[in-house]
Structures are given as structure tokens and as C-alpha cells.
Amino acid sequence: MRLSRFFLPLLKENPAEAQIVSHRLMLRTGMIRQQAAGIYAWLPLGLKVLRKVERIVEEEMARAGSIQLLMPTLQLADLWRESGRYEDYGQEMLRIKDRHDRDLLYGPTAEEAVTEVFRASVKSYKDLPLNLYQISWKFRDEQRPRFGVMRGREFLMKDAYSFDVDEASARKAYNRMFIAYLNTFSRMGLKAVPMRADTGPIGGDLSHEFIILADTGESAVFCHKDLVDMPAPGHDVDWNDLQGLVDQRTALYAATEEMHDEAAFGEVPEDKKLSARGIEVGHIFYFGEKYSKPMKATVNGPDGEVTVHMGSYGVGVSRLLGAIIEASHDEAGIIWPESVAPFDVAVINLRPGDEACDAACEKAYAALTAAGRDVLYNDTDERPGAKFASMDLIGIPWQLIIGPKGLAEGKVELKQRATGERQTALFDDVLNQLITGPKKIDA
């Protein structure tokens, strides 16, 4: 993408309404624009990151055996009356009437909708286990939206739903999501800690929130330090038996404010105690027959009809962008992890109009693009300083800096955004390294 033809409305100054760093940076980098309280337009740069985050979620869901579908954002109130939630859900639910005066709602979640899909089509226990998910826009009419996309009213959420023949099988489904979540967040450069969460009326130990530690987090969290640096399980695991891995990550103390148990935390060795703030980016729970029973989602088993056991598993996709920025930024702007960066490389032409610079930049742009890299070619006639500042601001991981001075010796400069490291080397060498990877050039 040539910057001169891209739509990137950067703000030099901080918008007054943005209080926290991710919100400020998302506005300043032209990722989003607020159109109402808690409702945002996703501008091209923001959308690119959103898509990359989605892609990772999709890949990890596929690995865990979940199948994607897409359900409507507007749901019939009657469906929610079946589960009893239409009356229970408060003002957070946006209620709408259509021209025939039928009650609709903009879905804040989709247990009823997916249960309806399930019961209409699945009749045999042989079709279980089943895990269906979607990535779609949800709406919760928050009394007080804030922190940009971290707590908007309209938000993009991945919600998966598992269907199993009994609780033991449902626990396995739960474990698959548990492990998938650790892998998902890890791929985005985040350290997510699973913390025991409130299970509501169901009880038991099957609900966890996945928390990213960040100073600006919404809630206080308490955990054993070792959990924070525990590596993600990766993909080489036995998806049919994950209990060991899950146990390993739930054995140590970890709880959010609401679930905090001072006595239990007291047993954590003093030097391992961690009190911090956190952002919830995922929430998984098992709720058994809560929806399947009233909505009559049953299958025929060998011994007759059984009501299916369900669980649901959410990831705040749009919220994740805020969380990633909270966890990865500096004074100059965003530092995108390579896996979700809107562009892989920025080619910076320091002297557009200079024949040698133009030619070298075009060559780099073409070669990197052909190699599958997502390239932002800064071909504008801004001054170098302004270009450096904006490329740092939007956080492209690698900046290929091409100017007349270096080029006179056949050299260009490669800067890594995360470390600030800048190295000068022969043009072709730098290009090769960017194309073949590892992208970091040797000192």
C-alpha cells in the first residue's frame, strides 16, 4: 500500500476524550473514529489489525475443533423468552421493534440462537461432541461506555458454544477451549493468565477468565507469579486429553477481585505474590443444561433421549486491540507484535523525487510485496522527521529507511520498532533478510 493513496488520518495531538493510552493511540493513529458513545467506525488501519486478530482466533479455533458459522445480530425476542432471559436481562439489552410491532433485540450474546440452530438439526448423540463458533458484532447498552474499544457498546466478539452428551465430555470440550485460548493470546504477543471466575448458579470449577496484566486494567487481580511466564502449550498436544495441562495452569492461585480469597492468597510464597491490574480478554464457562433444558435441545442416545450439556467461550476480539496496545507501546506510539501488525514493513522514502531513492523504494516495495509481506510504502513528500514519527506512531515492526546519503554507498537502514535498533547494510542484503527471514538482521 502506498501511503499517498491510503486513508490514514493521523492526529498530532491527543483527543481530549481519550483517557487511557490505547484509546488515545487508536484515535491518534486513525484506527477508529467514535460516532456515538461506545460506538466506533473502524478505519482502514484499525480494520487491518482487527482482521489479523480475527484470523488468529479462527486458526486456533479450527485447531481446537470448533466450526465457524454466523448468526444474526438481530434476534427474535421469543427465542429469549424460551430461556427466560428476555425478562432477566436488564437495560443492557438493546430492544427493538420491527414494523409489525414484533419484539427484536440486538444480540449481546447468542446462547439462544445457537441452541435453536442445534436443536433443529442435531438429533443423535453420534453427532456429538459439537463446537460451533462465530465472530460477530454484539451490542450491550452499557450505562457507561469508556476506554475506547475496551468497553464499547458495540463490540466484536468470538463466541463458541459446545454441545456434549454429558458433563464428563463437556469438561473435555472446556479443556480444549482453555488450551486454545492460551495459544490464541500467546500468538498475539500477550501473556494471558487464566483466573478462576464466578460460575453463577451452576457452581463447580468450570469457569475461567483470561486476564492480560496491564496497569490500566479494569480490575484488580491476584496471582502466583509463575503463572505469568508459563509458556503457551502450543499445538503439539493431545486434544483428547488436556486435563494435565489444564491442571498445571489452574493449580496455582489466580483470581480477580470478585473471586479473591485473601486466605488462599496468603499461602502463596511472599516472593511469588503478584497483585496487579488486568484486562479480561476471554471468558469460558460450562453451564450444563441452562439453555438446553428450557429450549429442549436433546439428542437420542443409546439409552433414550438426553438433554445436551453446553458451555460457551468468549473472546473480546475488538477489545483485544486495546489490550495489545496497553501491553505494547512506548512514548512514540504503538509497538505492534508482528503477528497482528497492520503492516509488516514500512518502506520509508526519505527523498521522493530523487531518482535513486524512488527506484530503490519501488524495488523494495515490489520485492517485499511479491514475497508476501504486507508493505506500507511511505512515498509522501513529508519531511523525514515527520515520517519517522508517524511510522513509529502506528507501530510498524520494521522500517526500511531509504535515503540519498546511504544509497550513494548502496546502503539502506533497517529499524526495528520494538527495540529501536537501527542498522545500516547493503540494500540487497537487507531486502533478502526481510524476505527470507528471520526478519531480524544480524548485527
Add this chain to the structure above:
RNA sequence: CGGGGCGUAGCGCAGCCUGGUAGCGCGUCUGCUUCGGGAGCAGAAGGCCGGAGGUUCGAAUCCUCUCGCCCCGACCA
């Protein structure tokens, strides 16, 4: 939903108390000079001062209502 605050140019703000022809910085546009870390000079465009009503000879300024937004708290993916 309680408490507080703010709506004046694309962004950040002053002006309001004490009514009298709407300002500053950044950005934008033109030109010249610049050009390796957010350039300099000269010029220009851009605002029914959130909306409605009222008071007044006269309202951005005072009064009433209303809409929107932000912050603290309670609530929440």
C-alpha cells in the same frame, strides 16, 4: 443509575464571571526556501459558539428546557 464536568474551525484550547462586530496554537491550502527524527518565512481558506425558547436595543456570554460527550462510583466481555 447516583455524583461531577464539558460542548466555540478537522484537533487542542482561550473568550463567558463583568452582554457590544469570534480569537490563539496545531493541522489544511498557495508560493518560496528547506529536506536523515513532527522545518522557516509570506499569504489564504475554514465557525448559524451543540439545539430550542426566553431576557435585552444587542447574547458565545445571562435564564429555562433539551440533545450529545467525558470523568468518578455502582454495573459489565
